[in-house]
Amino acid sequence: MQKVGIVEVAQSAGTESPLSLMEFTYKPVKEVLDKVGMKRDEVDMYILASTDVFHSGMSCANAFDWDASGAFMKPASREEGDAITSFVYGCMPIMEGKCDTVLVVGLIKGSENAENDTLTSFVADPFYSRPVGIQETTAAAMQMRLYLQRYGITEEQCAKVVVKNLSNALFNPYAHIKKRVSVDDVLNSERICDPLKALECAPKSEGVCAMLLASEEKAKKLTDKPVWFKGWGSSMDTFYLGDRDLLDTQLKTAAASAYKMAGISNPRKEIDIAETCEPYAFQELLWCEELGFCAQGQGGKLIDSGVTQITGELPVNPSGGVLAMNPYVARGLYRVAEAVLQIKGKAGEHQLDKKVNTALAHSTYGFCGQWQGVVILGS
Amino acid sequence: MGRAVAVIGTGQTKHGRRDDLSYPDLVREAVKKAFEDAGITPKDVDGVVYGSMPSMMEGVAYNHFYFADALRTVGKPLFRTETCGSTGQSVAHTAIHWVASGMADIVLVVASEKEHEGDAQATMMTILEPFLMVTIGGAPVAFSLQSREWMGYYHIDEDKAREAASIVSVDSHDGGLNNPLAHIRVKLTKEDVSKAPIITYPVRLYDVCPVSDGACAVIFASEEKAKKICKKPAWVKGIGFRGEEYFIGDSSKAVWQSTIEASKEAYKEAGITNPLKELDVAEVYNPFSYQELMFLECLGLCPPGEAPDYVIKGTFSPGGELPCDPSGGVLCCNPIGAAGLIRVAEAALQVTGKAGEHQVEGAKLALSHAMGGAMQFNGITILGSEL
Amino acid sequence: MAEQKEKPRKVASMGMVPYEMALGPTWTRFFEGFKEKRILGTKCNKCGRVLVPARPFCPRCFEPMEEWVEVAQEGTIVTWSYVNYTYFGVTPDMIPVIGATIKLDGVDCGTGMWTQIGGFDIKDFELVTKKVKVGARVKAVWRRKRQGNFRDIDYWKIIE
Numbered sequence: 001m002q003k004v005g006i007v008e009v010a011q012s013a014g015t016e017s018p019l020s021l022m023e024f025t026y027k028p029v030k031e032v033l034d035k036v037g038m039k040r041d042e043v044d045m046y047i048l049a050s051t052d053v054f055h056s057g058m059s060c061a062n063a064f065d066w067d068a069s070g071a072f073m074k075p076a077s078r079e080e081g082d083a084i085t086s087f088v089y090g091c092m093p094i095m096e097g098k099c100d101t102v103l104v105v106g107l108i109k110g111s112e113n114a115e116n117d118t119l120t121s122f123v124a125d126p127f128y129s130r131p132v133g134i135q136e137t138t139a140a141a142m143q144m145r146l147y148l149q150r151y152g153i154t155e156e157q158c159a160k161v162v163v164k165n166l167s168n169a170l171f172n173p174y175a176h177i178k179k180r181v182s183v184d185d186v187l188n189s190e191r192i193c194d195p196l197k198a199l200e201c202a203p204k205s206e207g208v209c210a211m212l213l214a215s216e217e218k219a220k221k222l223t224d225k226p227v228w229f230k231g232w233g234s235s236m237d238t239f240y241l242g243d244r245d246l247l248d249t250q251l252k253t254a255a256a257s258a259y260k261m262a263g264i265s266n267p268r269k270e271i272d273i274a275e276t277c278e279p280y281a282f283q284e285l286l287w288c289e290e291l292g293f294c295a296q297g298q299g300g301k302l303i304d305s306g307v308t309q310i311t312g313e314l315p316v317n318p319s320g321g322v323l324a325m326n327p328y329v330a331r332g333l334y335r336v337a338e339a340v341l342q343i344k345g346k347a348g349e350h351q352l353d354k355k356v357n358t359a360l361a362h363s364t365y366g367f368c369g370q371w372q373g374v375v376i377l378g379s
Numbered sequence: 380m381g382r383a384v385a386v387i388g389t390g391q392t393k394h395g396r397r398d399d400l401s402y403p404d405l406v407r408e409a410v411k412k413a414f415e416d417a418g419i420t421p422k423d424v425d426g427v428v429y430g431s432m433p434s435m436m437e438g439v440a441y442n443h444f445y446f447a448d449a450l451r452t453v454g455k456p457l458f459r460t461e462t463c464g465s466t467g468q469s470v471a472h473t474a475i476h477w478v479a480s481g482m483a484d485i486v487l488v489v490a491s492e493k494e495h496e497g498d499a500q501a502t503m504m505t506i507l508e509p510f511l512m513v514t515i516g517g518a519p520v521a522f523s524l525q526s527r528e529w530m531g532y533y534h535i536d537e538d539k540a541r542e543a544a545s546i547v548s549v550d551s552h553d554g555g556l557n558n559p560l561a562h563i564r565v566k567l568t569k570e571d572v573s574k575a576p577i578i579t580y581p582v583r584l585y586d587v588c589p590v591s592d593g594a595c596a597v598i599f600a601s602e603e604k605a606k607k608i609c610k611k612p613a614w615v616k617g618i619g620f621r622g623e624e625y626f627i628g629d630s631s632k633a634v635w636q637s638t639i640e641a642s643k644e645a646y647k648e649a650g651i652t653n654p655l656k657e658l659d660v661a662e663v664y665n666p667f668s669y670q671e672l673m674f675l676e677c678l679g680l681c682p683p684g685e686a687p688d689y690v691i692k693g694t695f696s697p698g699g700e701l702p703c704d705p706s707g708g709v710l711c712c713n714p715i716g717a718a719g720l721i722r723v724a725e726a727a728l729q730v731t732g733k734a735g736e737h738q739v740e741g742a743k744l745a746l747s748h749a750m751g752g753a754m755q756f757n758g759i760t761i762l763g764s765e766l
Numbered sequence: 767m768a769e770q771k772e773k774p775r776k777v778a779s780m781g782m783v784p785y786e787m788a789l790g791p792t793w794t795r796f797f798e799g800f801k802e803k804r805i806l807g808t809k810c811n812k813c814g815r816v817l818v819p820a821r822p823f824c825p826r827c828f829e830p831m832e833e834w835v836e837v838a839q840e841g842t843i844v845t846w847s848y849v850n851y852t853y854f855g856v857t858p859d860m861i862p863v864i865g866a867t868i869k870l871d872g873v874d875c876g877t878g879m880w881t882q883i884g885g886f887d888i889k890d891f892e893l894v895t896k897k898v899k900v901g902a903r904v905k906a907v908w909r910r911k912r913q914g915n916f917r918d919i920d921y922w923k924i925i926e
Contacts, residue, residue: 018788019790020789020790020822022790022821022822023791023792023822024788024790033828040827052433052434052435052440053433053434053505054434054783055440057505057509057783057787058506058507058508059432059433059435059463059502059505060432060433060462060463062461062752062756063506063752063753063755063756064508064625066622066623066624066752066755067624067625067821067823067825070828072622072623072624072825072826073621073622073623073637073640074621076620077462077469078460078469079459079460080430080441080459080460080461081441081443085459088458089458089460089477091480092476092479092482093480095480095482096382096476096480096481097381098381098479111786111788112788113783113785114783114784119440119783122438122439122440122781123439123440123441123444123445125439125445126777126779127777233456234456235454235455235456236427236443236447236452236456236457237447238447238448238453239445239446239448250454253454254456367444370447371444373456398774399774400774438781496776498853499853501853501854501855501856504855509787510787511793511819513916515849515856515860515861515863515865520847520865520880523847524845524846524866524880527847528844528845528867528900531845531900577848578850579847579848579849579850579851580848580895624826625825626819626875626876627867628844628868628876628877629817629875629876
């Protein structure tokens with residue numbers, strides 16, 4: 001199995017762009033190629049991640065996305081759903097020794113499509129769940145209620161996630177939401193789906209993230225500081241919410257596989273920074289538990305302790321996370337990109353004030369985290 | 380190079396109009412058969428790859444969530460790969476890379492479509508953005524445009540092309556009669572085909588694939604596992620995938636570069652230098668009989684512009700030098716998302732001698748193919764009986 | 767256990783989703799040309815190809831296409847198709863139409879838009895097969911009132 005190095009990343013900002021999706025996608029892809037001094041056709045393979053008609057307004061999105069991703073007449077494929085899978089797919093042909101370089105790109109223009117809740121209602125089955133109004137937000141609200149009740153997590157503790165992440169986002173030039181908020185601001189924001197408040201829900205953002213992966217030999221030639229792919233894990237849960245314990249998701253399984261592959265036995269000690277996918281604030285706390293950063297039910301205490309602050313021992317979402325920047329579909333690749341930047345020491349103003357050796361990137365989508373994926377990167 | 384990969388089991392639904400089942404149950408039917416064929420249980424699988432056409436087809440977004448149980452993916456990783464009509468090939472390629480990379484030993488691949496639940500042509504029109512390529516038409520228009528471009532480019536006589544297309548249709552429908560799972564099972568004559576009602580000139584009713592419900596599941600395994608589990612695996616010999624520009628006029632669709640380059644790559648990997656001689660059977664993606672003619676040329680199975688001559692002399696007919704689509708092909712069964720994977724499954728059946736009534740005797744090397752997008756993408760997988 | 771009395775049923779379902787998609791500077795300028803009865807393409811300074819519709823970058827060379835050129839409004843039919851069927855969203859009064867790819871003079875690709883041939887009774891299929899041929903010459907016919915979208919070209923007229 002060949003080692004996979006991440007050579008370079010580029011991302012676009014989350015605010016609404018007047019560019020067409022084609023123009024918007026082209027820029028970060030071109031930026032990555034220019035940074036490493038490669039021509040489009042010199043890259044061995046392209047893996048796209050985008051989404052079809054509901055989130056993009058176009059079916060078979062790879063048809064339109066192809067040109068701007070640089071994939072013309074190159075071996076290529078497209079992942080649908082979450083872009084973190086395109087990253088893992090991109091690693092495969094390098095590991096098997098078939099490709100030296102793979103360019104991965106995740107893309108979406110959130111400003112162009114309808115509210116996330118309208119769109120995710122189509123994820124529900126047409127017979128039982130959709131007619132009663134299940135979509136990502138209503139499902140998340142039920143998950144939050146259970147979380148508050150079972151473990152005595154407080155609404156203040158959940159609000160603290162928003163305060164932390166939006167404050168981190170002030171230092172991330174690509175973040176979509178830039179405003180300082182207090183715990184009171186969060187608690188007093190509209191109760192859109194009790195117990196969820198408006199400020200606890202992620203926005204809809206634009207986002208194209210491009211990343212060049214390379215074999216060990218090639219990566220060392222292309223950059224002085226490659227970041228290495230160390231492990232991944234992913235797991236899917238059953239569909240109907242009533243069939244699951246919403247506080248016992250498949251993230252545990254996904255994380256266990258990723259840790260095993262990366263040789264991590266004590267995630268809390270060995271991981272230096274984590275970028276998680278928290279479209280709803282409380283989920284960051286729940287995911288931290290399931291990732292093994294604290295014991296079950298202790299997510300509230302974890303945020304109280306300050307460990308996950310940007311200055312803490314294990315910063316979570318120093319980029320501002322998904323609460324500050326939510327390009328649905330591409331967001332998983334953004335998590336990986338932010339982890340890469342932290343290891344490279346190139347995160348700019350939100351660079352951690354410590355040596356970063358091991359970073360975790362997490363993504364999830366589906367109701368209450370039905371699909372979970374974890375990637376581990378190392379220096 | 381990575382580890383060798385093999386197909387160790389396949390399963391297909393009875394294709395057709397399947398109002399008798401909900402969509403998840405249709406998927407389950409194929410998955411169950413694949414496990415029975417491979418003689419393993421879902422416990423043995425490391426992960427799942429799923430794909431279909433876009434969600435507007437049946438109106439459920441990211442339907443892999445809805446199908447999680449049917450796909451037996453609960454507690455396991457899932458990749459969703461989707462490249463339009465070529466999805467069936469692309470999902471297989473994801474699994475092949477996954478196993479070859481060493482990150483999985485056994486991967487279940489599933490693709491499906493329940494076309495009767497939505498409007499396929501209305502869906503396919505949304506492949507086009509709403510500003511520039513807006514028109515009325517759907518897939519039959521795209522592919523009759525392509526057929527005519529091909530005929531015009533090589534100055535192919537319209538009657539000769541008509542005759543060849545009729546032979547393709549008759550042969551495929553004969554194949555469908557031999558395939559108990561095929562959707563369309565009728566005996567046709569050349570005259571039935573050439574006198575059928577026009578859909579989009581020159582394409583007539585029997586030149587066009589049906590609207591089908593169906594699912595297909597294929598299990599891939601590493602060399603070590605395949606040898607342990609399976610008496611007769613179908614080995615992956617080569618794969619290729621290419622896509623060209625989005626705007627339809629940018630590239631020639633008569634000399635279709637994405638088909639040519641994708642097949643060249645697969646042949647190279649498989650060590651094939653003369654595909655017509657070396658291949659024993661081909662499952663060419665043929666939703667439109669005229670399009671198959673162009674594919675035969677672009678896949679390097681006959682010289683450019685000469686497909687009608689080769690078809691008329693019987694090269695690709697049953698008993699010919701390289702029988703094409705003995706299963707009946709897409710002309711007899713087109714659950715779109717699954718159609719490309721059905722080609723892979725059929726190729727596996729052929730090289731392992733399990734194709735039953737539509738078996739091509741002694742087949743050792745088989746090509747499977749699919750295309751998709753706004754005449755944009757082509758994917759190839761070549762399977763063989765020998766490692 | 768209650769017995770199943772009905773045969774398996776289906777339920778009707780319909781979804782509506784709105785979108786607002788950015789045309790972007792390249793295609794906004796392209797359609798500004800339409801308002802003035804001009805067809806604009808962009809030229810790649812690397813491979814020299816002129817593409818219509820205009821592109822922000824060359825899909826092959828992957829360099830920005832910043833040079834704008836006005837192209838001819840006459841060209842040749844590369845291929846065409848006679849559309850005479852309906853599906854959801856297409857009603858019988860909307861057909862038949864003749865879709866075509868047209869290579870405009872001096873342009874290095876087909877129009878890349880599925881343009882429509884017209885200007886005569888296209889319901890008469892015999893007449894269509896007489897007039898519309900691969901290689902036939904055509905000319906753009908503009909609408910009197912143009913709004914800067916693809917409908918501004920009313921149809922493509924066959925030059926006899």
